[in-house]
Amino acid sequence: MEPIISVKGLGKTYAGGFTALKNVDLEIRRGEIFALLGPNGAGKTTLISIVCGIVNPSGGSIHAAGHDILRDFRQARSEIGLVPQELATDSFESVWATVNFSRGLFGKAPNPAYIEKLLRQLSLWEKKDSKIMALSGGMKRRVMIAKALSHEPSILFLDEPTAGVDVELRQDMWEMVRGLRESGVTIILTTHYIEEAEEMADRVGVINRGELVLVEDKNTLMQKMGEKELSLHLPEPLPGVPETLADLPLTLSDDGSQLVYRFDIKSSDTGIAELLRRLNEASIDFRDLHTRESSLEEIFVGLVRGARSESEEQLTKEAQE
Numbered sequence: 001m002e003p004i005i006s007v008k009g010l011g012k013t014y015a016g017g018f019t020a021l022k023n024v025d026l027e028i029r030r031g032e033i034f035a036l037l038g039p040n041g042a043g044k045t046t047l048i049s050i051v052c053g054i055v056n057p058s059g060g061s062i063h064a065a066g067h068d069i070l071r072d073f074r075q076a077r078s079e080i081g082l083v084p085q086e087l088a089t090d091s092f093e094s095v096w097a098t099v100n101f102s103r104g105l106f107g108k109a110p111n112p113a114y115i116e117k118l119l120r121q122l123s124l125w126e127k128k129d130s131k132i133m134a135l136s137g138g139m140k141r142r143v144m145i146a147k148a149l150s151h152e153p154s155i156l157f158l159d160e161p162t163a164g165v166d167v168e169l170r171q172d173m174w175e176m177v178r179g180l181r182e183s184g185v186t187i188i189l190t191t192h193y194i195e196e197a198e199e200m201a202d203r204v205g206v207i208n209r210g211e212l213v214l215v216e217d218k219n220t221l222m223q224k225m226g227e228k229e230l231s232l233h234l235p236e237p238l239p240g241v242p243e244t245l246a247d248l249p250l251t252l253s254d255d256g257s258q259l260v261y262r263f264d265i266k267s268s269d270t271g272i273a274e275l276l277r278r279l280n281e282a283s284i285d286f287r288d289l290h291t292r293e294s295s296l297e298e299i300f301v302g303l304v305r306g307a308r309s310e311s312e313e314q315l316t317k318e319a320q321e
């Protein structure tokens with residue numbers, strides 16, 4: 001199937017000379033939830049802003065729903081809804097007036113039935129006559145989403161949709177975003193909350209220092225990069241990992257009460273049978289054991305750190321040459 005967004009060789013150097021994006025290639029599939037992860041300043045907002053026509057690219061090409069974003073800007077933009085990071089809403093207007101006004105900005109004829117459906121879907125219908133200033137933060141955020149979807153786009157960008165939102169509201173937001181996807185909207189979100197990506201995304205892209213370092217199916221990523229941990233709770237603390245077991249990937253918790261064994265999820269031989277045999281030989285007993293898989297957060301931190309030390313090595317090498 002044709003991708004709904006296609007980005008090729010995208011670069012951005014700001015007027016001051018700072019390069020925020022380097023040669024980014026990315027395809028977004030129709031109907032997916034794609035999470036763009038990256039540390040502060042990695043280039044996420046720049047990438048979104050370029051696709052939405054707010055920032056000009058320095059090079060490369062972008063197509064959205066088949067339209068070239070530079071050549072056919074109006075058609076491309078009419079397929080895109082953007083919920084920016086900052087909540088900027090006209091506080092004295094009613095929800096109904098604001099959302100209908102946003103639709104008008106795209107030159108679309110009024111469609112009260114569609115707006116009603118949208119407000120109901122976002123649990124805002126009861127508040128349609130309320131002034132925005134009288135709404136809670138969570139509701140204001142939903143109004144922003146309603147505005148972004150008012151012109152019936154097929155693509156929705158959510159820049160940090162749950163920044164500063166409490167845990168409960170965050171889950172409501174996730175629920176709602178899933179509902180939007182079911183109604184056929186393709187969703188691209190940026191987030192600092194890795195659990196948000198873990199919870200919602202079909203695919204994940206990691207951007208670091210302007211480079212897209214990885215794009216992967218979320219489940220594959222967690223399987224491919226993940227490690228599993230087996231923790232053995234000891235009846236008596238140990239002073240250190242016994243020498244006879246030093247060749248195994250074992251660590252001891254700070255208080256000496258747990259031995260932690262790390263193994264590769266995808267490996268056919270986990271080595272656990274061997275571990276248990278060796279523990280027995282060493283007369284090490286354990287009371288209890290449990291396993292844990294690494295989270296997307298651990299994978300992400302590992303990736304970004306890996307990329308960072310590589311580029312630092314490169315810089316040191318260049319400096320020495």
Ligand SMILES: Nc1ncnc2c1ncn2[C@@H]1O[C@H](COP(=O)(O)OP(=O)(O)OP(=O)(O)O)[C@@H](O)[C@H]1O
Pocket residue numbers: 014015016018019020038039040041042043044045046047
């Ligand atoms: N208008 C601008 N002029 C110059 N540099 C800019 C401009 N806008 C952004 N930058 C720089 O480009 C880099 C990427 O910024 P961007 O906002 O895209 O990052 P981000 O990944 O969205 O970060 P955050 O997670 O903090 O929102 C940053 O170093 C930023 O300072």
